Amino acid sequence: MVQNYVFPASVSEAVTVLSTNRGKARIIAGGTDLLLELQDGKHTCDVLVDLTQIAELKNITEDNGFIRIGASVTHAQAAKSELILQHAPALAQACRKVGSLQIRNMGTIIGNIVTGNPAADAAVALSCLNTIAEVTTQEGMQTMPLEDMYAGVCLSCIDSCCQVVTHVKFPVKQPGQGSAYLRMEQRKALALPMLAVSAMVSVQKDSFEWARVLIAPVGAGPQHAVDAEEFLKGAPVTPETIAKAGQLACNQAKFRSSAIRGSKEYRLGVLPVFVERVLEAAVANARQA
16 A cells, blocks of 8 residues: 655656665556556555656657657647657657547656557557667666567566656657558547557658558567568558558467457458558658658
């Protein structure tokens, strides 16, 4: 049972509180998932360490060729950020799909990752952006690729009792690059995605220089549609090429039938169309002035 709720003024103070309490304290930012998990007994702790008063974690900044997002940045904040809209439209699109307005106003981008949900909207979008996490402990700060943060389905490699993910960052968008996010859902709000797809492309002289295509939920974290990505390297940007990539994405789509997300067969049937649409949107973004 939670006995104490603290507001550290710095990251170093936060990790000191975690270390002092030796596994009995836990990080909280938005709390939209954590509070329910505490109520259900999935987690237990004596102390909650709230990051929202640490000024450096509240901002989205451009720094040395990267866009950096702090641990307290909410979905609503990211969805309307000029930096995100310019450099990562896929993330803005994903953030607008999360939960309800109330949840988007409270829930954080980094919390969306640390929960380990394989189809978390922001995490799927960030996966196509070559995102890196900055993780701080008593021993110092280290970086970790986003895809390495998943230990299993709804399991994270991050231990919020001793680690603080302070920021995630991804490279700024270069000329000829674009990104997009698309999800299939049963209704327009408060629904888990039946299927989520993100893509980032680099287009040079009407050909794909490279493409990253991520699909979820097909395992522990978003998964690369490797065959589609390989096919698109150097391929012409044509409807036929994009349609073929959509078909190839099925090779990595190991869906399971679900009462919530639909049957494996249904999602395999619609996946090529969603990959086509997200690639078309990413190409359109890449071609914007």
